[in-house]
Structures are given as structure tokens and as C-alpha cells.
Amino acid sequence: MSATRVLDSKAIPWSDDPGIPGFREKVLRFDEQDESVVRLWYLPPGWGADVFDGKPDRHYHNTVVERGFHLFGDFPHWEFASVDDFDGELVILSKNLFMNRPVQSLHGLLPEPRSETGSMILYWSTGPGVSILDPKYDSETVKVPFDTNAELPIDKFTACEFTQTDDVPWQPHPRIDGWKIRPLAEPMGAGGRVAMVHIPTDWQPSSELVLDGQPGREWLFVLSGDVQVDVSGGDGAGTQRLGEWGYLDWQQPASLTFPERPASEAGCVALYCGEGAVGG
Numbered sequence: 001m002s003a004t005r006v007l008d009s010k011a012i013p014w015s016d017d018p019g020i021p022g023f024r025e026k027v028l029r030f031d032e033q034d035e036s037v038v039r040l041w042y043l044p045p046g047w048g049a050d051v052f053d054g055k056p057d058r059h060y061h062n063t064v065v066e067r068g069f070h071l072f073g074d075f076p077h078w079e080f081a082s083v084d085d086f087d088g089e090l091v092i093l094s095k096n097l098f099m100n101r102p103v104q105s106l107h108g109l110l111p112e113p114r115s116e117t118g119s120m121i122l123y124w125s126t127g128p129g130v131s132i133l134d135p136k137y138d139s140e141t142v143k144v145p146f147d148t149n150a151e152l153p154i155d156k157f158t159a160c161e162f163t164q165t166d167d168v169p170w171q172p173h174p175r176i177d178g179w180k181i182r183p184l185a186e187p188m189g190a191g192g193r194v195a196m197v198h199i200p201t202d203w204q205p206s207s208e209l210v211l212d213g214q215p216g217r218e219w220l221f222v223l224s225g226d227v228q229v230d231v232s233g234g235d236g237a238g239t240q241r242l243g244e245w246g247y248l249d250w251q252q253p254a255s256l257t258f259p260e261r262p263a264s265e266a267g268c269v270a271l272y273c274g275e276g277a278v279g280g
Contacts (some may be wrong), residue, residue: 003231003251004249004254005029006242011179020132021132021197022050022051024041024044028219028221029260034124035136037123037126038219039119040071041122043121048114051111057109058106058143059108061101061130065101065191066099066130067098067124068098069097069223069271070120070123075115076092076113076156077108080106080144081159084148098165098194100162105160122221124191129263169182170198176277182195197272197278204258205260208260209258212277215252218273219249219250220247221272223269225268225269226246227263227264228263229242229256229257
């Protein structure tokens with residue numbers, strides 16, 4: 001087994017998502033044990049007309065943390081504060097918006113408006129049962145009727161956090177000289193820390209830099225630019241280059257090494273999730 005796994009997500013064909021009618025997906029990582037997933041999601045313009053038969057829907061998840069980084073387009077979504085909140089708050093999920101949804105967060109869809117341009121999302125979750133056709137949907141997801149007398153097993157909902165990352169100032173990376181970072185989320189349940197990292201054009205360390213990584217939910221997705229690293233540990237060790245929308249995760253304990261040479265020709269902005277030094 002290779003120590004790390006590198007994918008060019010642009011080269012992966014789209015397929016129909018079996019869990020949500022009308023969604024297309026590219027699965028980047030799926031864990032057979034806990035059924036956590038990292039995927040690219042695409043929904044077309046006007047999506048949603050046939051999903052809930054034109055009726056409003058709201059629900060929450062018992063145990064699964066959901067996160068998403070929106071790459072382009074628009075996706076209207078609603079957040080509800082309480083059982084008697086029937087109107088909800090409309091949130092247009094748009095480019096560079098980061099969603100951090102904890103468990104027991106009440107959200108859903110209303111018939112209008114629908115996406116005008118379609119949307120593409122880098123999405124990841126800590127377990128199964130959040131998609132409407134998932135076999136574990138009924139055990140993980142609690143549907144909340146639009147009824148003030150609805151009886152639920154919880155007394156209070158948890159708000160979802162939305163961050164327009166363009167508004168988050170870059171700051172010096174706390175561990176790596178020359179890098180910058182935008183912290184987005186601390187670890188939540190089984191979900192790791194989330195941050196955007198910036199590697200400048202022609203950056204190279206003053207001495208060899210080694211970043212250890214562990215298998216599990218630690219991964220890196222290049223939003224723009226490119227980065228080149230050396231991988232040590234396990235089979236397939238050697239130089240790896242990630243271009244735009246390139247993805248890397250750890251299959252075995254392994255180190256990313258930045259030798260004393262430029263790591264990026266055009267600079268790099270990447271999204272990182274995990275507990276390692278890359279994320280601060």
C-alpha cells in the first residue's frame with residue numbers, strides 16, 4: 001500500500017450519487033469502517049423539484065458532522081432556529097463559503113428559490129445516513145414536521161456555522177515560516193481541524209522541512225496553484241505533485257518532506273482537514 005494517495009480529481013469521471021437524486025459525485029475518499037466520506041458534489045440548475053415532491057423539508061442528524069467548501073455556483077438552503085420557525089433563514093451557498101454543520105442542526109429545503117447556476121461543493125461527513133436514499137437515513141436523520149406541536153427527542157437545536165472565507169484575514173502560519181493560514185474550524189466530534197493554507201510562489205524552506213501525517217481523516221485539497229512534495233514511508237514513496245483540485249490523503253503513517261528547493265511554481269492555496277502541523 002502506498003503511504004499517501006494522490007488523485008487528480010479533474011480526471012475522475014462524474015457519476016450519479018445513489019443517495020440524492022439529481023446530484024452527481026466524485027468520491028475522493030470513503031472509509032469502509034465508519035462510512036465517512038470526502039467527495040465532490042455537483043447539482044444542476046433548478047435542482048430539487050422532484051426530491052421532496054415540491055413540499056418543504058427540514059431535518060437534523062443525530063451523530064454525523066457535515067462540512068463543505070463551495071467551489072462555484074449557488075445553492076439555496078434554509079436554516080431553522082426552532083420547531084416553530086417555519087420560514088427559516090435562507091442561506092445562499094456560494095463560492096468560497098465554508099459550512100461547518102454540527103450534529104442536531106435543523107436545516108432543509110423550501111420549494112423556492114432553486115439554484116440558478118448549479119453548484120459544485122467539496123463535501124465531507126463523519127458517517128452515513130445524511131442522504132435521503134441512504135439505507136441508514138431513517139436511523140441517523142430526524143425529520144421535523146412544520147408543526148409547533150411536533151414532539152422531538154431533543155430540546156434545542158445547534159446552529160450551523162457559515163464562513164465566507166474571502167473575509168477571513170490571512171495570518172502567518174504558526175509552525176511553518178513563510179506560509180500563511182486561514183483557520184476555519186476546530187475539531188468537532190470525529191471531524192478534524194479545518195484551515196486554508198497558502199504557500200507562496202517559489203517558497204522553499206531554509207532547511208529541510210518534514211511534516212508527519214497519519215491515516216484516517218487527514219487530507220489536503222488544492223484549491224488553486226500547485227505544490228510538490230516528497231513522500232517518505234510505505235510503498236510508493238517519492239515526489240508527488242498536486243495541481244489545481246489535486247487531492248492527497250494518508251494511507252499509512254508517512255511524512256511529507258519539503259527539500260531545499262522551490263515547492264510551488266505558481267503558489268498554492270489548499271484546504272486542509274486533520275490534526276497535523278499543516279493545519280496549524
